Amino acid sequence: MTLLPPPSPDSLPLRRPSRAAAEHAADAGPGVLVRVTQPDLKRRQELERTRGRLVLSSLGFGALFLAVAMKATWSTVIAPADPVRLNAAVRATQPSTEHAARRAPITDRNGEILAISLPVTALVANPRVLQDPADVADKLRTVMPYLDRDKLVERLSGDRGFVYITRAMTPREQQGVINLGIAGLDFEEADRRYYPQGRAAVHVLGNVDVDGNGISGIERTFDAVLRQHPEKPLKLSIDVRVQLALRDAVNQAITDFNGIGGAGVVLDVNTGEVVSMVSLPDYDAGDISDASPEQRFNRVTVGIYEPGSTFKLLTAAAALEYGTANVNSSMFDASRPIRYGRFTISDFKGKNRWITFPEMLAYSSNLGAAHMAATFGPQRQREFLKTAGMLARQSIELPERAAPLVPPASHWRDINMFTIAFGHGISVTPLHVVTGISALANGGILRQPTLLAQPPGTQREGTRIVSEATSATMRKLMRLVVTDGSAKGAEVPGYFLGGKTGTAQKTGPHGGYLMNKRIAAFVGAFPIQSPRYALYVMVDEPKPNSKSFGYATAGWVAAPAAHSVIARIAPILGLVPEDPANPAIIQATSLPLQPRAPARPTAQAGGAAVMTPATARPPQSAAPRAVPPAEAAAPRSTGVHPPVVPPGLRDGARAMPIPNLPAQPAPLPQPVPLRLTMMERGEAPRGGLVAP
Secondary structure (H helix, E strand, O other): OOOOOOOOOOOOOOOOOOHHHHHHHHHOOOOOOOOOOHHHHHHHHHHHHHHHHHHHHHHHHHHHHHHHHHHHHHHHHHOOOOHHHHHHHHHHHOOOOOOOOOOOOEEOOOOOEEEEEEEEEEEEEOOOOOOOHHHHHHHHHHHOOOOOHHHHHHHHOOOOOOEEEEEEEOHHHHHHHHHHOOOOEEEEEEEEEEOOOOOOOHHHHOOEOOOOOEOOHHHHHOHHHHHHOOOOOEEEOOOHHHHHHHHHHHHHHHHHOOOOEEEEEEEEOOOOEEEEEEEEOOOOOOOHHHOOHHHHOOOOOOOOEOOHHHHHHHHHHHHHHHOOOOOOOOEEEOOOOEEEOOEEEOOOOOOOOEEEHHHHHHOOOHHHHHHHHHOOHHHHHHHHHHHOOOOOOOOOOOOOOOOOEOOOHHHOOHHHHHHHHOOOOOEEOHHHHHHHHHHHHOOOEEOOOEOEOOOOOOOOOOEEOOOHHHHHHHHHHHHHHHHHOOOHHHOOOOOOOEEEEEEEEEEOOOOOEEEEEEEEEEEEEEOOOOOOEEEEEEEEOOOOOHHHOOOOOHHHHHHHHHHHHHHHHHHHOOOOOOOOOOHHHHHHHOOOOOOOOOOEEEEOHHHOEEEEOOOOOOOOOOOOOOOOHHHHHOOEOOOOOOOOOOOOOOOOOOOOOOOOEOOOOOOOOOOOOOOOOOOOOOOOOOOOOOOO
16 A cells, blocks of 8 residues: 655645545545544544434333323223212312311201301401501491491501401402402401201200300300311201291290290100200390390290199109009098198189099199198108109200209208199299100100200110009090190190190299299190100290180190190101090090099098098088187198098008198188298298199
């Protein structure tokens, strides 16, 4: 190979051979050498490296697109995703924009919402930032004209750093405030308690404060539970349909007789569930700020009243349970008043003769009840009432519960026994009365009332206060009061109601009774042959009207209200009217007013009592006679009940003679009924009261 000499310094710089020269060199054959410079070699190496990178990138993108295509084919053709689960998964990965309620809803036994918390927007302000509180107040009132300007200016003034302007705003109002563009105003997410049923069951539900804390009723009792489990509704035993029907009936009775208030209860006698509880006057649960103390007062659990003649059912049950009286043969002297010192107990429209056991309840005889209580005495009377739950607060899921007013054990004397036998000298709540009477009707088991819905078939524990036999007899007696007694106005054909009326005068703030101010009440159970529900209706201070012929007693006021309630709620509760001619029902509910051929006791001179044939006439009422001082000084028997054992009593039972009572110091021209006071301090009454 021939080497070319190096170029001379004066020669021209070497140039890249032209394409023609390169082609010529290639055509010249292998023997001809082509000179390649170092920059050309480096450039060729970079091109080779770039080509490799492009190939690798192409392969990577190809694999990526292939994977995407395979995934899309799998998700859309082979195994498409469930859109519901997909949306749930998407929502789970996103922050929630909804405000979670901090308090659980409350429902009735059928799931109807009684109370619920809903998210709201509150408007707050920082007064330290606001320059002109008056101007800000004027601008805010253009959006929310219901705001009070003076109060708003006062709230926006001062050195506080945080104040509430309104606790709840509508979206339109919120947008209006935003459009104002006022610095120092802000919004806060919160929740607010709403009561969709308005006034229904307001005293049961109670209320919450502005911060959502329970302050009364169920809201207060279960405050912690409602906060800890906001997702789980609290189900009550209340049936809102029955609640509305009971409220309408009680309100109508108050209107018709111009009363100042009233109350009503419907109770399941087998479970103790309170199906309805009404206290009037009431208020809208969503606006407690305008409610008066009278409207917030729960007459069912806080109001204590003398129960009047409704207590005669307990007196009769005690006499039957103790075996000191017999429904078929015992008779009681209602021919003349009972005198205790200078006090007199008499009947309202009495029969003025000896009466039978059933007649004592049917005609609501105070004298008969007093004589009946004397057969078992004050000590056993108090024991029975204590067992029946009349001497302590009721155990129900409400913080508003009043204790009854009763004479202390050391002062429960004969005069207390007499008056308490017909429902005076003791004050209890309406819930006490309906709970005790439901126990007499359901077979003798006392169950504490509850406001919580019980699962179907639940057997709640209770205390037996009377035997099943006594309960069966009491059902017949209660039915007799409706068919032949003072509660005829409560009768609803086909539903076999049994019960008792009661009228009691109200006591004054300093003791003593108030004239023409009374409580008219009815308590009963239905259907009485197989009781399901107990009912209590009461009107406070009813006034006579033209339709009542000048009367405002329970038979004219409360009994018709009970009729209205049962006629409306019985179909709602699934009760079907029964055939009045059904022999089985007649046998289970019937009892004659005057059992056949009873031995009739009479009182003779000196207080001795003898049994007389059934054909002998009972002694007629005698006029009061003057009592000589010598006779007045000696103890005597009143002859109000013979100290003998009437036939038909239980084995081993014996009649207890009425205790010797002080003689009347001076004769009365006529047996004038006086008023009897309450026995809070165990003192003797200062007057008389007669009430059917």
